[in-house]
Amino acid sequence: MGEVAVIIKVMPESPEVDMAKLQADIKAKIPGIQDMRVEPIGFGLSAIKLMVIAEDEEGSGDKIEGMFAGIAGIDRAEIESLNRLL
Secondary structure: OOEEEEEEEEEEOOOOOOHHHHHHHHHHHOOOEEEEEEEEEEOOEEEEEEEEEEEOOOOHHHHHHHHHHHOOOEEEEEEEEEEEEO
């Protein structure tokens, strides 16, 4: 099977969340991260956008999304796009 590139937007619980620590926690728990950056949303709130490379198998997007559940400081993580790599 091939691979997919998954773009995920991670929203912190509040503007007071330490984004550097949150990024470190995400890097420690999520395998296959290729890119990660902080993007301002507004009113002092920022989101973390990251790209993960994963195996192209049924449910891989849901599996990746579920990995964020155990990380403190995250309100939600949502997949913005999922593209098959050639």
